[in-house]
Amino acid sequence: MNQLEGKVAIVTGGAGGFGEGIVRAYAAEGARVVIADLERGKGEGLARELGAATLFVRCDVSLRRDVDAVVGVCVERFGVPGIVINNAGTTHTNMPLLEVDEATFDQVFAVNVKSIYHMTLAVVPLMREKKGGVILNIGSTAGIRPRPGLTWYNASKGAVNLLSKSLAVELGPDRIRVNAICPVIGETGLLEKFMGMPDTAENRAKFLATIPLGRMCRPSDVAAAAVYLGSDAAEFISGVEFPVDGGRTA
Numbered sequence: 001m002n003q004l005e006g007k008v009a010i011v012t013g014g015a016g017g018f019g020e021g022i023v024r025a026y027a028a029e030g031a032r033v034v035i036a037d038l039e040r041g042k043g044e045g046l047a048r049e050l051g052a053a054t055l056f057v058r059c060d061v062s063l064r065r066d067v068d069a070v071v072g073v074c075v076e077r078f079g080v081p082g083i084v085i086n087n088a089g090t091t092h093t094n095m096p097l098l099e100v101d102e103a104t105f106d107q108v109f110a111v112n113v114k115s116i117y118h119m120t121l122a123v124v125p126l127m128r129e130k131k132g133g134v135i136l137n138i139g140s141t142a143g144i145r146p147r148p149g150l151t152w153y154n155a156s157k158g159a160v161n162l163l164s165k166s167l168a169v170e171l172g173p174d175r176i177r178v179n180a181i182c183p184v185i186g187e188t189g190l191l192e193k194f195m196g197m198p199d200t201a202e203n204r205a206k207f208l209a210t211i212p213l214g215r216m217c218r219p220s221d222v223a224a225a226a227v228y229l230g231s232d233a234a235e236f237i238s239g240v241e242f243p244v245d246g247g248r249t250a
Contacts, residue, residue, distance in 0.1 A: 002030030003231040008078045010034045010070060010123075012061050012115065013088030015043035017188035018138060021219025022085055022226045027054055029227055032078040036061070036070045037088070061088045061115035062107075064122075071122045080126045083230045086116045086160075087138040094149035094196025105152050112156040116163065124171065132175035134230050137164045138222070139180035141245045149196055157182075161241050168239030177238040181225050184245035186217035213246030 009026050013019040015037035026033050027050045036059035037043045043056035057073050059066045074081050090111045092104045116137055127133030142150060143157035164180035171178060185194050185207055197203045208214055221244050228234055229242065243249050 002028075003227055003233070004083075005030035007031045007083055007230070008034075008074065008081045009083040009085065009230065010036060010074055010081045010119075011085045011087055012036045012059065012070075012119070014085075015039040015046055015056070017190070018183065018186065018217075018219050018222040019085075019087040020046060021223040022087060023054065024050070025220070025223035025227050026083075026230070027051075029231075031083070031230075034070060034074045034078065034081070036067075061086075061118065062110035064118045067115070067118040067122050071119075071126070075126070080130055081123060081133070082127075082130070083134045083136070084119060084123050085136045085138070085226060085230075086119055088115060089138060089190075091150065091153040091190055091193050093193045094147075096149065097151040100152050108152055108156050109159075112153075113159045113163070116160065120167065124174075124176065127176050128174050133177075135164075135167065135171075135176065135178045136226055136229055137161075137178070137180045139164065139182045139241065141182050141184045141243060141249050144182060144241060144243065144249045150194065164241070165239045172238060177229075177234070179229050179234075179238060180241050181222060181229065182241050182243045182245065182249075183217040183222050184211055184243075184248045186219070186222075188219070191216075211246040211248050212250065215246065217244055217246070 014023045014035035032053045035056045047054045047056040057070045059070045139161040140157035142154040143161040146154035161180045168178040
């Protein structure tokens with residue numbers, strides 16, 4: 001039997017990168033999935049590829065009205081979401097902290113942190129009515145063991161990691177589990193921004209040297225963690241920072 005058979009999930013930032021990996025894995029494991037993303041072309045293409053059990057809804061996660069709309073479409077088409085994965089994220093380019101302008105700072109926190117506020121307000125009342133649910137927030141090793149040049153991004157992911165623990169404590173009596181999945185630097189579209197330099201073999205080697213298992217995180221790695229933590233097999237796992245990092249934070 002598939003691990004997520006009969007479950008309904010929303011994945012923000014689901015059209016590419018780690019989010020796409022999660023969407024593909026969830027669909028393969030029997031879940032019905034709403035893909036929420038700004039990238040309409042990629043999102044609609046992925047939904048077409050994966051079939052009737054997936055649906056794309058364009059969403060700017062920093063806007064409450066967009067988040068509410070995604071949840072509303074999910075309820076209408078598939079039912080109340082039992083799993084929500086707050087994956088959408090952004091970063092500033094790796095640079096000295098005093099060089100990051102205020103607009104960029106605001107965007108990083110709006111997408112990485114405030115989006116979870118919006119989604120929590122939208123889905124927790126529904127999960128309470130169902131007497132249970134799962135919220136998975138994609139944090140980062142940046143919020144555990146920060147790298148220089150990414151201070152404000154590190155801070156946003158530190159907030160994600162901690163708020164996941166706090167949500168787990170407060171929502172536990174409602175049988176709502178909350179965990180943070182914390183990937184190390186990954187092979188995604190944000191890679192060059194994280195590095196702050198061109199994506200060359202030589203430059204990658206500098207980052208790979210800090211990861212004991214010797215490679216970057218892949219979407220399939222994050223997806224495997226999300227499948228487990230979203231499944232009934234993890235029914236007693238809540239409030240954890242789950243590193244997917246090849247030993248980076250050990």
